[in-house]
Amino acid sequence: MSAIIVDNISKKYRIPHEKKSTLFxxxxxxxxxxxxxxxxxxxxxxxxxxxxxxxxxxxGRNGSGKSTLLKVLARILYPDSGSVSINGKVACxxxxxxxxxxxxxARENVYIYSSILGLKRREVDRMxxxxxxxxxxxxxxxxxLKNFSSGMSMRLAFATAxxxxxxxxxxxxxxxxxxxxxxxxxxxxxxxxxxxxxxxVFVSHSLDSVKQLCGRSMLLHEGSIVxxxxxxxxxxxxxxxxxxx
Amino acid sequence: MWQYRELIRNLTVAxxxxxxxxxxxxxxxxxxxxxxxxxxxxxxxxxxxxxxxxFAVNILVGVMAWQFFSTGTSSSLRAIVSNVGLVxxxxxxxxxxxxxxxxxxxxxxxxxxxxxxxxxxxxxSSLPPxxxxxxxxxVVFFVFLFGAGLFLSSLYVYFRDLTQIWDVVIRTxxxxxxxxxxxxxxxxxxxxxxxxxxVTQFIIIYRDVMVAGQLPxxxxxxxxxxxxxxxxxxxxxxxxxxxxxFAEQM
Numbered sequence: 421m422s423a424i425i426v427d428n429i430s431k432k433y434r435i436p437h438e439k440k441s442t443l444f445x446x447x448x449x450x451x452x453x454x455x456x457x458x459x460x461x462x463x464x465x466x467x468x469x470x471x472x473x474x475x476x477x478x479x480g481r482n483g484s485g486k487s488t489l490l491k492v493l494a495r496i497l498y499p500d501s502g503s504v505s506i507n508g509k510v511a512c513x514x515x516x517x518x519x520x521x522x523x524x525x526a527r528e529n530v531y532i533y534s535s536i537l538g539l540k541r542r543e544v545d546r547m548x549x550x551x552x553x554x555x556x557x558x559x560x561x562x563x564x565l566k567n568f569s570s571g572m573s574m575r576l577a578f579a580t581a582x583x584x585x586x587x588x589x590x591x592x593x594x595x596x597x598x599x600x601x602x603x604x605x606x607x608x609x610x611x612x613x614x615x616x617x618x619x620x621v622f623v624s625h626s627l628d629s630v631k632q633l634c635g636r637s638m639l640l641h642e643g644s645i646v647x648x649x650x651x652x653x654x655x656x657x658x659x660x661x662x663x664x665x
Numbered sequence: 666m667w668q669y670r671e672l673i674r675n676l677t678v679a680x681x682x683x684x685x686x687x688x689x690x691x692x693x694x695x696x697x698x699x700x701x702x703x704x705x706x707x708x709x710x711x712x713x714x715x716x717x718x719x720f721a722v723n724i725l726v727g728v729m730a731w732q733f734f735s736t737g738t739s740s741s742l743r744a745i746v747s748n749v750g751l752v753x754x755x756x757x758x759x760x761x762x763x764x765x766x767x768x769x770x771x772x773x774x775x776x777x778x779x780x781x782x783x784x785x786x787x788x789x790s791s792l793p794p795x796x797x798x799x800x801x802x803x804v805v806f807f808v809f810l811f812g813a814g815l816f817l818s819s820l821y822v823y824f825r826d827l828t829q830i831w832d833v834v835i836r837t838x839x840x841x842x843x844x845x846x847x848x849x850x851x852x853x854x855x856x857x858x859x860x861x862x863x864v865t866q867f868i869i870i871y872r873d874v875m876v877a878g879q880l881p882x883x884x885x886x887x888x889x890x891x892x893x894x895x896x897x898x899x900x901x902x903x904x905x906x907x908x909x910x911f912a913e914q915m
Contacts, residue, residue, distance in 0.1 A: 433913065441823070441824070441825045442824055442825050442826035443824040443826050443827065443830065444826055446824070491912065494755070494756050495756045496752075496753060496754075496755070496756055496912045497912050497913065498909040498910075510756075512755060512756060514754045514755065515750070515754040515755075518750040518751060518754045518755045519748075519750055519751050519755070521679050521683065523682070523683050523686055524679060524682060524683075528679065528682075531675055532675045532676070532679055535671040535672040535675045536672060536751065536755060536757060537755075539671075540671055541671055
């Protein structure tokens, strides 16, 4: 049973020589006939499948298309060709605490953030205590978020995110922030999710955490898949590739 | 859309709280500012048209409808751009951002119109029964504004000078709508063009049902419904087309 099927995805970015962001600039551009742009293929014919309950790691150098791929899976970017189908609910974590509102209280923000991640109010009611215990912020639940330190809002975002986990998670490096203890907590939690049978797609530069979490990995280079397979082998391939450069 | 109702509600409530917590008089500003504006218009123009029937009440109704239009469009214009995180870092259907924004304006305007009822009652010593049609008219206006919001907010992602352009459009429309003057002063030869302004059509219907106590003609109801359907169709088509590159543009 496949949780994610990716079929021949390509994504092209247009990089204009002169960026036009207003109607005025566009009109001037028409008059001067300046509409040239560079095309940049961030993804070229990428196809793969992820089985339910599997954790797939995606590695590659900067600019190899990892984040673009994850954004296409998350439906943030539209592919120029090809199709993605994902079974079940998806949450993507490109950044934690998206949609946090500084003027509102921690309590209100937990409800907003959970609904962004696709949770029902009743479900949040049930997990509410767990979230605040986990974040160790019980005392501050009625404080406005603007008065939180960055560490505190990070913990709140993290606790909410990890209580709102649906069937499939798309993760891009977000848990690499914070101190050592925080990172440990995150990686423990992820291993727990994997054990619970969640499907995970994990993009990271930290080869150790990829090895720890993912059985299978995929190596991207300049928008194409170089190799897919057992994580150890793919990581070796990647290191060999880096060596050659 | 239904499965996102929690998100829509949360975003709308957050939006309302954000708008009011930052002002000392809070929520009352949203009532006070149109009332003050109506007061100013009344005192300036009563020498010209003060003899018209229900001049003061008509100004009030006109200003309230205008307020819904102008804040509704100019704040939903920013609905996408001001929510960068929700567009580029996570997936939520983007039209929800516009919808919750227009809903906030709707709630505001509902309070304003409800506050208007006792004022009409005092100034005219009766409320016409046709006022019961108000919710229907308001829903049609809401659909119109949602369509306009979809159109404007998606264009604004690509054309960042749209706020300035829209400001000018709003200012022009304010004088091109019968807010501080009666429709009767418009010369007959301009009338066909004058009536192309949707805001005019809506204001006339609001006044029919809230002040004059007459049923709007089926023709004018058909016209405003047509405007609403057209705005929604054009808005959602434009939005769906432009949405694809939102995340790249921002």
